Amino acid sequence: MSSSPARTPFIVRLGRSFDARSWLLVGLFAVFALIVVPVLHLLLPPESPLHLSTYFITLTGKILCYAIVAVAMDLIWGYGGILSLGHGLFFALGGYTFGMYLMREIGRDGSYQSDLPDFMVFLDWQEVPWFWTGSEHFVWAVLLVLIVPALIAFVFGFFAFRSRIKGVYFSIITQALTYAAMLLFFRNETGFGGNNGFTDFKRILGYSITAPETRVVLFGLSALALIGTLLLARFLVTSKFGRILTAIRDSESRVMFIGYNPLWYKLFVWTLSAMLCAIAGALYVPQVGIINPSEMAVANSIEIAIWVAVGGRGTLIGAVIGAFIVNLAKSWFTVSFPEYWLFFLGALFIVSTLWLPQGVVGLFLRLRSRSRQATRPATSPAPRAPQPTPVEPRPAPPPAAKGARA
Amino acid sequence: MRTIGAIVFGWLLSISGAHAAIDPALLTPLASAGNDAKITAITALVDAAQREALPVLKAMAKGSLALAGERVVIVDGEHVIDAATNTEIMPAPELTESIGINNRLRRELASTLASLRLFSNDREVRWDAAQELASGTDAELLPLLEKALASETDPEIKARLQMAHAQGSLASSDAAVRLNAVRVLGDSGDPNICQLLQALTEKNGDSWVEPDSAVRAAAGTSIRAIEKRLAFAENVGRAFTGVSLASILLLAALGLAITYGVMGVINMAHGELLMVGAYSAWAMQGVFQAYLPNLLDWYLLAAIPVGFLAAALVGVLMERVVIRHLYGRPLETLLATWGISLFLIQLARTVFGAQNVEVANPVWMAGGIEVLPNLLLPWNRIIIIGFSVAVLAAMWAILNLSRMGMFVRAVTQNRPMAGCVGVPTGRIDTMAFGLGAGIAGLGGVALSQIANVGPDMGQGYIVDSFMVVVLGGVGQLAGAVWAALGLGVLTKFLEGWTGAVVAKIAVLVIIIIFIQKRPQGLFALKGRFVES
DSSP: OOOOSSOOOHHHHHHHTSOHHHHHHHHHHHHIIIIIHHIIIIISOTTSTTOOOHHHHHHHHHHHHHHHHHHHHHIIIIITOOOOSOHHHHHHHHHHHHHHHHHHHTGGGSTTOOSSOHHHHHTTOSSOOGGGTTTTSHHHHHHHHHHHHHHHHHHHHHHHHHTTOOHHHHHHHHHHHHHHHHHHHHSGGGSSOGGGOEEOOOEETTEETTSHHHHHHHHHHHHHHHHHHHHHHHHHHHSHHHHHHHHHHHOHHHHHHHTOOHHHHHHHHHHHHHHHHHHHHHHHHHHHOEEOGGGGOHHHHHHHHHHHHHHOTTOSHHHHHHHHHHHHHHHHHHHHOGGGHHHHHHHHHHHHHHTOTTHHHHHHHHHHHHHHHHHOTTSOOOOSSOOSOTTOOSSOOSOOSSTTOO | OHHHHHHHHHHHHHHSOOOOOOOHHHHGGGGOSSHHHHHHHHHHHHHHOHHHHHHHHHHHHHTOEEEETTEEEEEETTEEEETTTTEEOSSOOOOOEEOOOOHHHHHHHHHHHHHHGGGOSOHHHHHHHHHHHHTOOOGGGHHHHHHHHHHOOOHHHHHHHHHHHHHHHTTOSOHHHHHHHHHHHTTOOOHHHHHHHHHHTSEETTEESSOOHHHHHHHHHHHHHHHHHHHHHHHHHHHHHHHHHHHHHHHHHHHHIIIIIITOOOOTTHHHHHHHHHHHHHHHHHHHHHHOGGGGGGHHHHHHHHHHHHHHHHHHHHHHHTGGGGTTOHHHHHHHHHHHHHHHHHHHHHHHOSSOBOOOOOGGGSSEEEEETTEEEEHHHHHHHHHHHHHHHHHHHHHHHSHHHHHHHHHHHOHHHHHHTTOOHHHHHHHHHHHHHHHHHHHHHHHTTTSOBSTTTTHHHHHHHHHHHHHHOTTOHHHHHHHHHHHHHHHHHHHHHHOHHHHHHHHHHHHHHHHHHOTTOSSOOOSOOOOO
8 A cells, every 4th residue: 555645543544444333333243252152151051041052152153254254255356356266275275274283282192192193194104294394383383374375375366367367267267276276185195184184173272172161262263353354354445455456346457557556456455365264264173173175165165255245245244244144044954954955055146146236235225225215205316236335434435337246 | 708719619619510530549538537637638639639629628628528437428418429429329328427627627728729719710710719829828739829820821810829829939948939939929019928028037036037148138129119019009098088088078168168158158057057968868768768678779869859958948048047137247147157056956966866877878889999909999988079079060060150150159249239230139149058058968968978977967077168168268169179189188198197186186287377378268369359
């Protein structure tokens, strides 16, 4: 971001990127996740009607991680116009890099009582491969979670954006990327447990991974990560950087004629999005207890896109809502009517693209503006397409010519 | 092989007419106690009387040779035949002892029988026998082979026999004979012979297996010659499987080349259209089984139009209901068609079950052509290659020669202008999409012959077929053809060096790099285009 004449302090700009009501909502959510949930889960006896079960904590914690991924996706798709069909790769990479640490934490408690992870003993390896070096240290694992996916995203993005691959081409190439990675991780020789991936975790930082306290902490961390992701994303899209990104989405050629190089804007937001996914993956693995190559399946990555599409592209909060709607529906369907889940998901794809171009958030805004119009017919006619920023406190951004179409 | 040989041989016997008698003194040793004695007896018998010994040895191999007192007889069900005269003995005498054989004798008899067949009048029988002997000969058969070589006139059979003779002579005590044998074997293309020669060049403890250094050197030369021949056959084989893979990729991608390449519609449900075609083949098989069992072998021919129409129907429905509303919004189209694909997968699961269904190869697609000793080209692959070429030609003709094809091309190049001069663009879109879908259905019919048919089968092809279209360049049939061919052959050759998974990854990485260099694919449309 280039310097502006009178530079407002960062914290002020961050504070201004949300309006008062949104800050209130964020605060309420934080209180719920960090205080109410632990109290209800740990202190209330299981018989109590207000007690939150382990199932609730695990499921919600999982969906919080998915919501982070959805926001990361919204950032590049809703604002950057880049539809990635390979975000499952970065999510899984985050999970794998952190899973390496969790595997080392098992220590000698595995089935083979060896210092090596079980699958290496099974493959008759004598020592850990070089890329496992240092994975027993928590700090190094966290660094890897941030660095590895970012590096891969940067290199891939650099070449892709430099050759100005965009639109559907980019989507298909990212799909091929995650497909290739999945094939690679399925191999035992790759050194990440092959088919089975990592599982049977015992401890994290010395604490039992299945203890209720650990679960609550992980849940709280996921909630904090989601809040942080939302704040960061909100701050970015309301900044000058975000405006240029949106401009690139709407007309890349014009932005270039004005004198900006879209490469660095796209590359930054793409790499950032990959890192956010990796963080989500690292939080996901200890809560779910397994990571395997099927996380990189093509279908998983496309599903991420549908969370965002259902919630509403270019709204950030819509991504969170979409992730919750789709995943709650999924866990309900797969338990109650497993054979209808794919019908529902397929219909969701079709309905949300055909009739809900702005997602649930867009539908809500449209209904609200219609009811306002009905009560106050004197006001100016409602915009045909609602602005993709529902909680915009400051002057609205320049009207998006084509909406969030890519 | 040996049993087939025995059957052919038995048939020959029945037509070969009268037999001269065998001296019973030659026959009685066949009933000796030891195996060695029996083998000596067999050799002696064959030396004395080649043609007449056949039924006796054949009976011995079957274990139906027995003793009736001093006489050696052949037991054939209720009949008892005198081995010496080959005439039935009436009334049947009492059998005193049956002549048993063990595995060693059985092997001995088999190769002896094969060598005896070398004297048959039928060229096919001689060829089979020579073929059999060329893949393994003992020194004991050498005299017989020499006789056969002297009388053989057919050059091909003669070459085989020389090969067999050379193998037998490897055990000779004369170094010059061995040297000659090793040189002759150098003309072979058989991996077994390569192993045989390899054994000669190795050390057994301190001493060489082959004491003579000149023979060892010649063996080395021969091994290299054979290996060169083998490598050539292997490469031809790889190229063939590569072309075969290319034909499958092409069938999977051709429909996509129309819907994506020409119309710009990303159809993620394309793999499911393949599935529709494959299930139509399965359904036609069921219909033929139920109503036309006599013509069951030809169900595939009926499946071709049915598969085309079924997939085209699904395609037209998709276009009318969903895709029509999303023109100009490729990313939304991508998501909506992905939804359709999930829908179709679940539909197939609900209707046909989650398990794979069984689609049988018709008889005329079984087997193959043996081009080289270690290279067999299966018929089903050859037919699919031919089929994909035919589909390609038909599609080219439709696009370039028909009125509809002209309209499709016009709409591709300039939609508003085509509409202005009266082309019904909406209807053309539907028809073109139906055509692309129908061709996917044809691909599915072909795939049903070589791949599993199940609800998830389409998912495996979607990435590959998109790669073909993206690599080939949008809007071009030629691009898709070259891309499919290149990808198929490249994949198979890489597979030979690195294994299947690594090859797949390498190919994907190569495509990603290639797209960096040529974002518009191999064959970019020439002309002025406004981006986005």
